[in-house]
Amino acid sequence: MTTTVLAQDAIYWSFVGRGVGAILLYAVIGVLLMLLGFWAIDLTTPGKLPQMVRAGLPNAVTITAAGMLSMAFIIVVAIYSSAGSLLEGILSSLIFGLVGIVAQVAAVRLLEWVTRIDIGEVIQSEERRAAANVVAAAHVALGLIVAVAVL
Template sequence: MTTTALALADDFGAQLGKGIGAIALYAVVGLVLILLGFYAIDWTTPGKLSDLVRTGKPNAVVITAAGLLSMAFIIVVAITNSDSDLTAGLITSLVYGLIGIIVQVIAVRILEWATRIQIGDLIQSETYSPASLVVAAAHIALGLVVAVAIS
């Protein structure tokens, strides 16, 4: 009867610690970028978006949720395509994420202008409007395009 011993590599603990640290750092970068993305959407949208969402304006909620989702696409792809070196990876994720957010916000504003949707009136409305889905789809579609451009 032979027995096989399972043993961990000598540097297992160090590698595990490094991995946990990398997760934490990328999570911080991701959170910062999501917050910057939210404030970029808020800054370029008529009205105080956080107040409109908090008070339950349905169109503001739909558009904000789509905007955050599109920002997440950009950030996830920026992190996925970052350098394997942790420091370089964090820097490239941050830079690609910032550029992606800027490009995405500009592109959505141009698309909103082209569709002639009155975003200020739409997001402040008490009643749901299907037009909010057009703006939401634009956020998601352009977020995906920007994310793929990063890769």
């Protein structure tokens, strides 16, 4: 009886250990992709986005928050849709997450160009601008579209 209980405990703890390990690995992947997503937004936006956010420029904060939320949609779906072994899941999450981030940033910049929004002027303004809401909505909407495309 004791041997059976110990064998079940070993199986249980092995299962828990693999699960905890997977959670930690996916969390690291998620954080890295979020940082990369922020860097992609910063790189494609005129000015230094971190400084503008720290300074509390309202449009920079709104657009950055929406951009980060859209990146999270893409990353969550990339992780959720990963299949196969843990290694295959991590690799597919990384690949789909990276491609999704590139597609989302490019789509937002294209939308800004088509609508003729001067993102540099908008994001650096100390006053709220309606165009910031359009760009923020575009981030969220396109993030959802790209996230579903990952599926």
